[in-house]
Amino acid sequence: xxxxxxxxxxxxxxxxxxxxxxxxxxxxxxxxxxxxxxxxxxxxxxxxxxxxxxxxxxxxxxxxxxxxxxxxxxxxxxxxxxxxxxxxxxxxxxxxxxxxxxxxxxxxxxxxxxxxxxxxxxxxxxxxxxxxxxxxxxxxxxxxxxxxxxxxxxxxxxxxxxxxxxxxxxxxxxxxxxxxxxxxxxxxxxxxxxxxxxxxxxxxxxxxxxxxxxxxxxxxxxxxxxxxxxxxxxxxxxxxxxx
Amino acid sequence: xxxxxxxxxxxxxxxxxxxxxxxxxxxxxxxxxxxxxxxxxxxxxxxxxxxxxxxxxxxxxxxxxxxxxxxxxxxxxxxxxxxxxxxxxxxxxxxxxxxxxxxxxxxxxxxxxxxxxxxxxxxxxxxxxxxxxxxxxxxxxxxxxxxxxxxxxxxxxxxxxxxxxxxxxxxxxxxxxxxxxxxxxxxxxxxxxxxxxxxxxxxxxxxxxxxxxxxxxxxxxxxxxxxxxxxxxxxxxxxxxxxxxxxxxxxxxxxxxxxxxxxxxxxxxxxxxxxxxxxxxxxxxxxxxxxxxxxxxxxxxxxxxxxxxxxxxxxxxxxxxxxxxxxxxxxxxxxxxxxxxxxxxxxxxxxxxxxxxxxxxxxxxxxxxxxxxxxxxxxxxxxxxxxxxxxxxxxxxxxxxxxxxx
Numbered sequence: 001x002x003x004x005x006x007x008x009x010x011x012x013x014x015x016x017x018x019x020x021x022x023x024x025x026x027x028x029x030x031x032x033x034x035x036x037x038x039x040x041x042x043x044x045x046x047x048x049x050x051x052x053x054x055x056x057x058x059x060x061x062x063x064x065x066x067x068x069x070x071x072x073x074x075x076x077x078x079x080x081x082x083x084x085x086x087x088x089x090x091x092x093x094x095x096x097x098x099x100x101x102x103x104x105x106x107x108x109x110x111x112x113x114x115x116x117x118x119x120x121x122x123x124x125x126x127x128x129x130x131x132x133x134x135x136x137x138x139x140x141x142x143x144x145x146x147x148x149x150x151x152x153x154x155x156x157x158x159x160x161x162x163x164x165x166x167x168x169x170x171x172x173x174x175x176x177x178x179x180x181x182x183x184x185x186x187x188x189x190x191x192x193x194x195x196x197x198x199x200x201x202x203x204x205x206x207x208x209x210x211x212x213x214x215x216x217x218x219x220x221x222x223x224x225x226x227x228x229x230x231x232x233x234x235x236x237x238x239x240x241x242x243x
Numbered sequence: 244x245x246x247x248x249x250x251x252x253x254x255x256x257x258x259x260x261x262x263x264x265x266x267x268x269x270x271x272x273x274x275x276x277x278x279x280x281x282x283x284x285x286x287x288x289x290x291x292x293x294x295x296x297x298x299x300x301x302x303x304x305x306x307x308x309x310x311x312x313x314x315x316x317x318x319x320x321x322x323x324x325x326x327x328x329x330x331x332x333x334x335x336x337x338x339x340x341x342x343x344x345x346x347x348x349x350x351x352x353x354x355x356x357x358x359x360x361x362x363x364x365x366x367x368x369x370x371x372x373x374x375x376x377x378x379x380x381x382x383x384x385x386x387x388x389x390x391x392x393x394x395x396x397x398x399x400x401x402x403x404x405x406x407x408x409x410x411x412x413x414x415x416x417x418x419x420x421x422x423x424x425x426x427x428x429x430x431x432x433x434x435x436x437x438x439x440x441x442x443x444x445x446x447x448x449x450x451x452x453x454x455x456x457x458x459x460x461x462x463x464x465x466x467x468x469x470x471x472x473x474x475x476x477x478x479x480x481x482x483x484x485x486x487x488x489x490x491x492x493x494x495x496x497x498x499x500x501x502x503x504x505x506x507x508x509x510x511x512x513x514x515x516x517x518x519x520x521x522x523x524x525x526x527x528x529x530x531x532x533x534x535x536x537x538x539x540x541x542x543x544x545x546x547x548x549x550x551x552x553x554x555x556x557x558x559x560x561x562x563x564x565x566x567x568x569x570x571x572x573x574x575x576x577x578x579x580x581x582x583x584x585x586x587x588x589x590x591x592x593x594x595x596x597x598x599x600x601x602x603x604x605x606x607x608x609x610x611x612x613x614x615x616x617x618x619x620x621x622x623x624x625x626x627x628x629x630x631x632x633x634x635x636x637x638x639x640x641x642x643x644x645x646x647x648x649x
Contacts, residue, residue, distance in 0.1 A: 052643055055562075057562060057642050057643050058643055077566070077567065078566045078567075078568075081561070081564050081565065081566045081567075082564065082566075084562060084563065084564045085563060085564020085565075086564070090562050090563065092646065096555065096558070096559050096562075096646060097559075098556055098559060100259055101255075109559070109560070109563050110563040110564055112245075112248045112252070113560075113563065113564040113565050113566070113569060114564070115245055158563070162563075162564075
């Protein structure tokens, strides 16, 4: 498969007053198109910093980052914003959907920043994205009328609506119970089967087994990068609950 | 982001906090309304004064005894005694730019007609006075030069005097009235002029030949004032200089002596009142302007609160691809919307207040397009100025920090 993300010797240093914190100490990794990668590690291991950099929300202090062979370091702030808008979908632990705003309007949000999409097309695509996560009936619901799992599905629909090449999920199941977590993983696996690359940060070993490969961070370095031998199928796990 | 969509996002977030939006707007509403009201009152009184000054006559140049001290009017002007009838006659003979001249003597007097009596001002003038003041005789005739020479006991009366002495719709011509016990024959009645802007009744007057009043009633050689008119508007200043030069000569003033009289043109007078009302207007408008700035600070305050409250929202928008500019514009539109709406409502309220003042207070008001534009543009500038900092703060947020903000 083609290489989607390639980072070479990335270093990230935060300056906190006098003290320099080295969050990443030289990361090199390659993620191919269509992969489903889980990034593991204790808190403070640098996995979220890494995620922010490959999600174009942050820049490395040193090192190269290529997204689809293009050098991201050379892009300015606005170009990074466009990249996030058109190629990347984000999913967060705390859902991060706009309060007091209906589900469909939340999903429409990324398309508002894409001038080439008409109002009609935006509404249609948002509806289709909600439908694909099983929320076709809840388009006008407000976040406080939705359960945690439903809110996260709205967030997934929002991440999908701009048809990204990669989805970045930062602890997507962190705030959910295990059954709901499996439902989310079911959606992820389905998306992945349809060819979408997924990079997911998690600290739950259980959840990491749904991914195709696991990268483990420790103290700003990658210590292992292995493929998952006995990959769990979310649909099968969910069936256990029905019985 | 398309401007339509930004507008929608902005109006939606304002709509979510209706009370807050309204209270913030209130600062601007009150500011704009008071600017309009203050300018309206100021302009109104200015126009009023102008109107009353022009009612003095056309191209008028007035000479009064006494001097103006620099920068202000000496209040005793008119009480000092330096002008004579001969000064007026000299002006008439020797000043080329002067069309009409009349000395003026006046005395408040008790008028008796049969069982009725009335107190009014009796003026002694040449018949040029009628031309200078644009006075017309409605019934009867005016007096002639021979009346003046012989100090004839004739007079022309204003309509208020007629009303009070004879009642309504009475032809007073030919009647004899007693002014300070001296019998005068009424030979004419003036056309109605109504009140001037100071509230003086211009019809409450009796006009008699100069000599008659001076000799028979006052027995003095001094005159209260010499009133004249220039041949045209362009010649007013020339006439003024000519008159000044002539009277200085006649009064034998050496170059180092100040004038013992004052020459004022209509525009001098309107300048004095004009500058007073201008200072008033500026004072009132700037107080109102300050309240507008306070309103602007209110906008800034609430926008800063809003940016802090919505830090996560900003983070989300940035994460899904909003550029800094999109966020900046969104927040700017919110503050500009508040100031625009506040401006529009303020204009309506300001006009309403002015109408109420005019109706119930009886004050003269003027609503000008200028004052409306001025206050509206000022409000818009306040909105942009005070909205800029919070909006920029929002636009410059780091998406990662904004997303983590609790």
